[in-house]
Amino acid sequence: MAYNLQPLITVLQGILDPDQTRWIVHENNPQFQSILDKATSLQQLLDKSSLTKLDSQIREVAHRAEDIIESRMVHQMISGYNSAIFTFTTPDLQQVILDLDSLMKQAETLVEMEDNKMLPELDSAMEQLKLVEMEDKKMLVGIDEDLMQLKDRLNRAEKKLEIVPIVGMGGVGKTTLSRKLYEDPLIVDHFDYRAWTTVSQDYNMRQILLNLLSCIIGKKECDQHMQKERHELKDVLYKSLCGRKYLIVLDDMWSTKFWDEMRMYFPDNNNGSRIVITTRESDVANHADSSRSQHQVQLLSESESWNLLRQLVFGEEECPLILQEIGRKIANDCGGLPLAISVIGGHLSKMDRSEDVWRKIGDNVIAAIGGSDKRCSSILSLSYNHLPNHLKPCFLYMGAFPEDCEISGYKLVYMWIAEGFVKSNGERSLEEEAEDWLKSLVDRNLFLVRKYKYGKPKRYSMHDMLRDICIRKSGEDMFLYGPNKSTFSNPRRMSFHTSDELEDVNDSTKSMSLTRSVICAGFRNAEFPSDAFLAARLLRVLDLTDMRFLYFPTVIFELVNLRFLGIDCDSSIPRGISRLWNLQTLIGYCQFDEPAELWKLSELRNLEVNEIELLKDEEMNYSVLKKLQWISVIQSIEETTTWDGVLKSIPNIKRLTIDDGFGTKSTAIDLSHLHSLEILTFSHMRTISSPDGFCCRFRVIFPCNIRKLVLLGCAINSEAWGTLCALHKLEVLEMKYCTLESEEKCDEEWEATNGDEFKREEKCDKEWEVADGDVFRSLQVLHLDSLDLVRWIADETNFPRLDHLRLRGCRNLKEIPSGIGDIPTLKLIELVDCSESAEDSAKTIAEEQSENGNDNLKVCIR
Known part of the structure; x- marks a missing residue:
């Protein structure tokens, strides 16, 4: 790179x-x-x-x-x-x-x-088609549904010129699918002209124009235009297509620049013409036509993978029973990638059909694929080669983690920032910039999203074939080494995937004196190699979160260059954390003996720990942490503390959790000055408390930019709904283990029960009535979990943009308001462990919507 x-x-x-x-x-x-x-x-x-x-x-x-x-x-x-x-x-x-x-x-x-430098010209269109046809035509398993959907898009009555993008990672079968579509008899009869060309990374515009013309007007007539300039060829193409119903396939397109140059030469004849684009990059597809959905080619399932491998090796013959188990394993190890299955299938077809031979290949399928055919590696390497420079180290960084490991998106972002990969871009934070880079790697089909929450990606991994390229490129560029490499000397980055590897590192302490990153992943128990890490004084990243320590290794306090520290230990972190002056991210699954020390870390950006105990302001001695954007949990531990000091010290916080379980002397929390706060969690908040027998409200003054609010174990009175509706940017609202109380009824019951809290809760009406004027304008996700809710009164006007309703453990809820089904944006109602009557009401809503022609609403009951 x-x-x-x-x-x-x-x-x-x-x-x-x-x-x-x-x-x-x-x-x-x-x-x-x-x-x-x-x-x-x-x-x-x-x-x-x-x-x-x-x-x-x-x-x-x-x-x-x-x-x-x-x-x-x-x-x-x-x-x-x-x-x-x-x-x-x-x-x-x-x-x-x-x-x-x-x-x-x-x-x-x-x-x-x-x-x-002049780019070499490709051969004629016919030669180019031969290259395409060399692709294994047997790689057609699992594409029937894709073909049906795409044929429908090409054949439907829409007269306007449409762009049909086919998107997927390299080797997933985009070209095979589009070739099958292109040659389908119904498609052939449906269009006057059909033309196919492969664009590629280093495209030659003149040759592409000749390829298209050769398909449209024939090779003989095309030869008459061979001496024309590029702009003249474009005019010929445009005039040839005018008034005709045509299908153009632009295979393997990488560049938006190419589309910008060619778009105007494909006339919209208002007769149902279509342009199919195959690309690995979602941004390229969106640029060509963002108004319609892309057709994403998925990896094969386990059964489809085995069917393809069996077909490649045995054809119409039966696979011997003795080879089926190992055969299925080999197919699964290809990760659903048709190209990989095709390569290993070709390799197996030439070998003895014995269990020993197949098991030897099954021991390392990825190595067998790379050793038997360089085609697979070459095709997938194109995606890496095409990356802009700033994304290449981010791609290579994934090689530090074990095979099939799922990585938190936040963790990747924090590590990239700690490494210094991410550059500031105007008003955007480093985290926002890095999150865009992460999205770009997904859009380029280089990273796989393994876990979503409310439709947003949370955890990522990499296909094994791409990981193999990642590791190879890392070695070539001296980017990352594991300890088993015989040639490494003072590597910039090291990864350890077993306890033996880590324990052996003490034998080579001098080799780590210039190392900047150490990542230990995939194993739990190991001795901490103190000598080795004492020598690694220049470390920026130390990730030990997969391991578990009985005591915190205090030698870490000598690593004063650390920007990222991840650790999990049973004991508290002792005094000394403030020595890590450069620390940006601390992921610590542990307690703190001296929480006040954290406020001496002026570079701190992200703090994900079990909890930070809230002490008195004079004990904490708060300094302002201008760069801090995320604190996982701040917890009150005594009533003599207040929230004022800590909240003033974090003016730019974006994500915050406040746990008021032990109570403070505060009667209000003012967050209005936290203009950057977007994700807020309240735990055990006393919306109604009763010290000394008086009913006292705990007021929260919200900032205006809250997008996600989680209420955990809070008491919520009827006044709260108006406050929450005023959060006009609120997109996600989660309420878990909360109690809902009607103000008037609860005040009456308080007097009636002579201050008996338990009896009052029994008598209070567990009802949530959303008033006509209360509108959650931007709310897309509503999650109610284990609420003591009996009646819920609302309609579609209260939640005009709701997309996902999730109810879990609401066993007393009688029914979901029927008007909820009339919300035009609602796509999913999900119920888990709810009352039978609530489940019946959800089914009724779905049936009514279906009768009214709304088939977009799905109901999932578990």
Whole structure:
């Protein structure tokens, strides 16, 4: 890959940031600024080209600069850890400046040569079709449903020119599917003209035009236009298609630029013409036509995979019983990718049909595929090669995790930021930028979404074939090494997938002195190699969340360069966490002996821990954490505390959980100043409390940008609904284990029961009546879990945009309001462990909607 200089740029920007107060930079300031300017200019040049020839040289210079700067930073922080401010001095960096100058000149020369290079022309259209036909025609298992849907889109009565995008990862069968569609007799008869061309990454526009013309007007007539210029060929194409009903297939399209150049030469004759596009990238499909849905080609199921493999190896013969079990395993290990199954099927068809031979292949199917046919690797590598420079390290980072491992999207984002991959982009936060990069890798069909919540991706993985390429590329680019690599020396990043690998690392402590990341994943118990990590003073990322420690390894406090720390331990984290001055993300499944220390971490952005105990303001001594965006749980532990101090110290928080289970002396929580707050969870909030026998309301003043609100174990009175309806951006509302209380009735029952809380709760009417004027304007998801709700009164006007209603454990609820079914946006009603009468009401709603012609509403009962 073209080497990414962003980590070096991030380090320098951190030192030179005028808002930072940790470092005083004196005599070397001009050098720092010079290196930053030159590295930024070089990165911008690399981003605009596909240049890779200087990768090793750029990597060496960038790593040398990072090592010099960060080694000195760490040395000064460790030797003066009681200091609040450091004066930065460093060895001479003049040679780095000279090397960057030289690399810039070489890069400019090579880019100029690259721009002037002529792309080789492809052969004729007929030769191109032969290449397509070389694809195994037996790879047709599991596409019947796809074919039926696509034929319907091509044949329907819509007269307007339509674009039909077919999207999927490399090797999933897009070309096979579109070829089958293109040659279908019904399709052949339906159109006057049909034309097929393969676009590819480095497309030749002139040759593509000749390919299309050859299909439309015939090769003989096309030969008469061979000497024409490109713009003349476009005119010929346009005139040839005018007034005709045509089908164009643009196979393997990678670039929006290509579409922008060609679009105007496909006339809309208002006669039902169609253009089929196959692409690996959703953005390309959306650019061509965002008004209609893409046809996403899915991976094969286990049964479809086995049927395809069996067909490839045995044809019409029966598979011997002795080979069926191992055969199914081999098919499953291909991960549903038809190309991989085709390659391994071709390999097996040439080998002895013995159990021993098949089991040997089954031991490592991915290696067998790569060793028997380079076609699969070459096709899938195209997706990596086409990535922009800033996404390549993010793709390679997935290779640090074990096969079939599902990774939290948040965790990936935080790691990329800690590595320095992500650059700030104007007003957007680093997290927002990184989340867009993650989405882009999914849209390019390089990452798989393994878990959704309310329709939004949460956990990700990578297909085994792509992971194999990821690991190979990581080795070639010296990006990531596992400890079993014989050639590694001071690798930048290391991953450990077994306890033995981690325990053996103590034997090579010197080899980690320049390592920036260590990721331990896929195993639970191991001894912590203190000596090795004491030597790894420059670590930025340390992920130990898959492991479990009895005691917190205090040697971690010596890793003062850490940006990301993930750990799980039975004991509390002792005093000393504040030494990790650079820490941005702490994922700690543990308690804290000194929660006040966290407020000394000025770089902290994300804090995901079991809980942070709320102490008195004078004990916490809050400083303002301007960069903090997420705190998982802040919990009150005594009534003498208040929420004011902590809330003022986190002005830019985006995600927050407040647990008031032990109570505080606060009678209100004012969040109105938290303008960035979007996701809020309240746990055990005392909406109605009764100290000293008086009824006292606990008021919450919400900010205006809340998108998701979770109420867990809270008491909610009738006044709360008007407050929640006023949150006009609220999209998701979850209420779990909450009690619903009518204000008037509960006040009466309070007097009637002489202050007996238990009797009052028994007598209170468990009803949620949504008033006519209460409208949840933007609410899309409503989740009611284990509520003591008996009656729910509402209609479609109260929830005009609701998409998903989920009821769980609502065993006393008599029915779902019938008007809920009339919400035009509602797609799913889901009930889990609810009353039989509530289930019956959901079925009735679905039946009524179906009778009215609404087949979009689904009801799921479990």
